[in-house]
Amino acid sequence: MSKALTILGSTGTIGDSTLKVLSLHPDKFSLFALTAYSNCEKMFQQCVVWEPEYAVMVEEKAADALERKVKKAGLKVQVIWGLAGLEYVASHPNTDYVMAGIVGAAGLLPNLAAAQAGKRVMLANKESLVMSGQLFMNAVEENGAQLLPIDSEHNAIFQCLPSIKKKGEGSTTKGVKKIILTASGGPFREKTLKQLERVTPNEACAHPNWVMGQKISVDSASMMNKGLEVIEACWLFNVKCSDVQVVIHPESIIHSMVEYADGSIISQMGNPDMRTPIAYSLLWPERGESGVGSLDLFSVKQLNFEEPDLLRFPCLKLAQDAIRTGGTAPAVLNAANEVAVAAFLNAQIKFTDIPHIVESALSSHSVKEADTIDLILSVDQETRQEVGSKIKTI
Numbered sequence: 472m473s474k475a476l477t478i479l480g481s482t483g484t485i486g487d488s489t490l491k492v493l494s495l496h497p498d499k500f501s502l503f504a505l506t507a508y509s510n511c512e513k514m515f516q517q518c519v520v521w522e523p524e525y526a527v528m529v530e531e532k533a534a535d536a537l538e539r540k541v542k543k544a545g546l547k548v549q550v551i552w553g554l555a556g557l558e559y560v561a562s563h564p565n566t567d568y569v570m571a572g573i574v575g576a577a578g579l580l581p582n583l584a585a586a587q588a589g590k591r592v593m594l595a596n597k598e599s600l601v602m603s604g605q606l607f608m609n610a611v612e613e614n615g616a617q618l619l620p621i622d623s624e625h626n627a628i629f630q631c632l633p634s635i636k637k638k639g640e641g642s643t644t645k646g647v648k649k650i651i652l653t654a655s656g657g658p659f660r661e662k663t664l665k666q667l668e669r670v671t672p673n674e675a676c677a678h679p680n681w682v683m684g685q686k687i688s689v690d691s692a693s694m695m696n697k698g699l700e701v702i703e704a705c706w707l708f709n710v711k712c713s714d715v716q717v718v719i720h721p722e723s724i725i726h727s728m729v730e731y732a733d734g735s736i737i738s739q740m741g742n743p744d745m746r747t748p749i750a751y752s753l754l755w756p757e758r759g760e761s762g763v764g765s766l767d768l769f770s771v772k773q774l775n776f777e778e779p780d781l782l783r784f785p786c787l788k789l790a791q792d793a794i795r796t797g798g799t800a801p802a803v804l805n806a807a808n809e810v811a812v813a814a815f816l817n818a819q820i821k822f823t824d825i826p827h828i829v830e831s832a833l834s835s836h837s838v839k840e841a842d843t844i845d846l847i848l849s850v851d852q853e854t855r856q857e858v859g860s861k862i863k864t865i
């Protein structure tokens with residue numbers, strides 16, 4: 472039977488890739504809702520092609536503009552706006568699957584609404600899990616939701632874990648010794664600390680292997696992305712930080728690996744293209760076309776592996792420390808990083824200021840139990856204000 476899909480963040484790069492995969496499977500999926508922040512023009516184009524039941528714009532003005540265009544074009548799309556609109560479509564009884572493709576903390580409430588409504592949640596938005604790991608996993612468990620990772624590394628790990636489908640579950644960590652999380656090392660893998668002080672936002676966004684939104688591109692350049700992914704892996708696969716080893720693999724061909732107690736290491740490989748994990752999660756437990764071509768092993772020739780350098784890329788260590796500390800520390804790490812990355816993209820701070828800002832936010836925060844979403848959201852807001860004021864003095 473055809474499944475109805477909501478794409479949160481449809482105008483982003485994850486949204487684009489999801490729509491490309493959907494177009495290969497018109498008999499299997501229908502589009503229930505698309506959402507964006509303010510990109511009215513792109514949303515209108517998506518409405519023309521896909522005619523979903525709902526289009527949500529977070530900004531009211533963008534929603535008004537979209538509504539006028541949609542009416543003029545005679546489309547049967549209902550336009551709604553605001554955060555409430557995101558939560559409405561993410562939890563609506565007429566949607567089966569939700570692609571969580573919003574960037575940053577803004578994804579938390581709609582993703583949680585989808586989990587609470589028992590949907591298949593395809594999680595690209597790692598920030599929501601970093602902020603509220605335990606509460607998010609509880610919501611998935613208690614409401615019978617399915618949480619499938621879209622992040623290429625976590626999708627790879629999910630594929631490499633032993634399957635126990637007869638019990639209706641996706642995977643288990645029985646017999647697993649450790650998780651090996653691969654990282655490309657980003658565009659600055661070979662730069663010295665001195666050179667890192669002078670890198671520009673454009674250079675940071677020019678990832679060697681992946682085309683991604685600006686925020687995750689800067690995170691990849693600073694290796695905060697890998698830090699957030701360590702935290703994401705701990706929650707998704709119920710493992711400790713010490714069980715997750717980060718390995719630099721510049722070719723981005725092995726998307727991650729699982730080492731077993733018997734010495735076997737199982738990896739998932741393929742061309743670096745998000746359509747593979749997206750197709751996997753949409754079609755799971757089956758497999759089908761993603762539009763991604765075969766990996767040409769003869770042109771790849773060799774695969775390399777290096778240890779991460781925590782002196783040049785301290786964000787990775789800050790994230791590892793934050794998950795070891797637990798409680799509200801990962802939410803502080805995430806909020807401080809989001810504000811610092813936005814300031815770097817705005818040319819207000821240097822690239823090398825990012826870890827200092829995150830470290831100082833973490834050291835001035837007194838960690839609490841992250842036991843309610845309200846507390847997590849208030850810690851997120853407080854951290855943003857403090858970091859914002861600090862940046863003004865730099």
Ligand code: NDP
Nearest residue numbers: 480482483484485507508509510573574577595596683684
């Ligand atoms: P983009 O910046 O390309 O897209 C972000 C999307 O979120 C856009 O649709 C944007 O709308 C919307 N959005 C932005 N701010 C808000 C907000 N405050 N409230 C609601 N919606 C908002 O990001 P990506 O697609 O690259 O990344 C999305 C998520 O997926 C991130 O969490 C990232 O870490 C994760 N991810 C991405 C990968 C990739 O290859 N791109 C790989 C693995 C994970 P608008 O266009 O109107 O601004």
Ligand code: MG
Nearest residue numbers: 622623624700
């Ligand atoms: Mg990733």
